[in-house]
Amino acid sequence: MDQIIVQILNGLDKGSAYALIALGLTLIFGTLGVVNFAHGALFMLGAFCAVIFNRLLSLSHKVVDESRTDFLGNPMQVDVPYVHEWFGQAAGDALINWSVPLSILFAIPVMLLVGVIMERGLIKHFYKRPHADQILVTFGLAIVLQEIIKYFFGANPIQTPAPDAFRGSLDFGVWLGFDPLTIMYPYWRLVYFFFAAIIIAGVFAFLQFTTFGMVVRAGMADRETVGLLGIDIDKRFTFMFGLAAAVAGIAGVMYAPIVAPNYHMGMDFLVLSFVVVVVGGMGSLPGAVAAGFLLGILESFASMPAVTQFLPGINQIIIYLVAIIVLLTRPRGLMGRKGVMEE
């Protein structure tokens, strides 16, 4: 029993990342009808927003400290971050320590901007072209974004630690009446799960309860009629692209402490997220979220020793296997709408 709970918990954080990326992919697909292969790159850009923000906060300059001397007897030079000077020692350290959660504030405008530029500058010209062309051009864009990041940050992963308060693990089992130390769960992963849940709820609430969201939903259902009613749907869809980019971006920001950002992390997630979207059903937002968590949890179940003994290697292929079975038995995915992407 405790093993099962451990696996469910392990699946949650990966599932949250899949769900967030898949949510953005589906938003783009549902609104603009574009298959965005660069979405993984947006996730990666988000993770690097955390890196950039951390570096910005740690910017420092050399100050001569009279009270200390180096080994030659000269006054020692010490690196002092600017934030120490501006906000004082304690507040400055706290800022640097909390840089990952704080970089969300930095990432949202940046990613919105990236998304809007991408849509206006490139994707706009591909609405009328076949899906294969959209896949190819966004695939090319993903390569370009990835290489730009590689040029500036190198090929090695960059460690981006979580705030001190969230290091260590929570003894989750004690709450449920198990022995101590049987079910341990890192705090940050718990944070990631709740964060993902809040974002997903936020996006759904935005679409469901605001006028803007209502118009967008109407546009997803019947774009032409909304246009005929005198609503500039293009502008709203452009914003939705930016929103999807921002969702992918902050998913990346918060994931940075779990997996150290490197330039190809986006591609690794993209392949799986596409499988998630297809399993969930192209164009269905609840489907994407449900499939994301489902596949994340299935993946961690499949890597249990009891299962791999019985079916060796199943943990490597479970997601793809499920995708093949779902696509062949339920051609529209788990919650796909009729008439979407059926050609």
Add this chain to the structure above:
Amino acid sequence: MTDQTTQTGAIAPQADRSRAASGGFLGLGFRDFRLLMIVVALTLLAPFLLNPFPEGSAMAQFNAGYPDLMQRFVIFGIFAIGFNILFGLTGYLSFGHAAFLGVGSYAAIWMMKLVTTNIIPGIIASIIFAALFAVVVGFISLRRSGIYFSILTLAFAQMSYALAYSVLTPITGGETGLQIKSTDRPFLDNLEPGQIGRANLFGIDMRASQILEVGGWQFTFNVGYYVCAVVMILAFYMAIRIFRSPFGMMLRAVKSNQQRMNYTGLSPKPYTLAAFVISGMYAGLAGGLMVAMDTQVGPERMFWTASGEVVLMTILGGAGTLIGPVLGAGFIKYFENIVSKINSDILHGWFAFLPDGLEDFMVAIVYPFVGKGWHLTLGLMFMAVVIFLPGGLVEGGQRIARLFRRRKAADGATKSAAE
């Protein structure tokens, strides 16, 4: 403009058949025969053409005429030709073609380890096994089209990769892959104890090379390369025949309008499956040749980036054209092996004639695009091709040629008017 090309493509078969009936060239129309002859000449003379700069000169690093790279040009050419039969004709975008390449490679290396180090049985085995695998994958994947098809093929390829990497280690050698070792005793060969079998064609070593030195130039003629070249010419000839056959017309029909095809009482399924299997066989052949050249294989050959690479090659060169995929493959492999070696010292050498400040500035601008950053250039070029030149480099060439022809025609018109 693209309409024109597709129209000539569609009309050509009838014209070809009439020519073939009147004892034409190898069953090809005149233009196709000319194209085949150009490809034959280019591949056979490649050791000269790819080494235009004398050894030791500053430009010698742009020479691509060494056996290893030339082999890669033609092998990936075969891979891309095969991919193009599927994507270029039917429009089904497979993101998992590297799986067939990998299966072919594993089949070939086992033949060479167990049966004989002669490459022929290995290559035949690679084609057969790739075909069998393609039948299975194709039968399942082709039940869906569009992006679903892409995801299904991707899923199959990633599964093969993951399995080859982990569970199938007894067969695939896992992470380290497979090589021919001194303990391998192929039962048809009479190897002395401790002797390592070498890939050969009836006793001719694949690695044997003849070096011709003319003045400062050095040309290498490698047996392995010529074996690959002959295979590629055959593969290219087969591709032309497929493009011009009634079967090829059916595949084009699948691409242009499946619904209409259904209404005329034809099922697209057998045609697309046949195209899928044929292109899988081409991939297997390429995999077998790879093993025949370097006698080793690892699972990374099946990773999805390898599948992505062949997509890049085909699109960059020109999907749906005959020569495009070969050009694209050569182009990307040239970039990967030559342009990636340019470092900042070499750049400083190039811009040395400029004043110091300007030199550093130019180097700083160019540097991100060459050397280790060659992927950036590739990505930008690929995007540019998809956006502006859907027909790839071939369409670019045609446009330029047409521009010249029009200018010449205009010149002729003004001349005749003056007379």
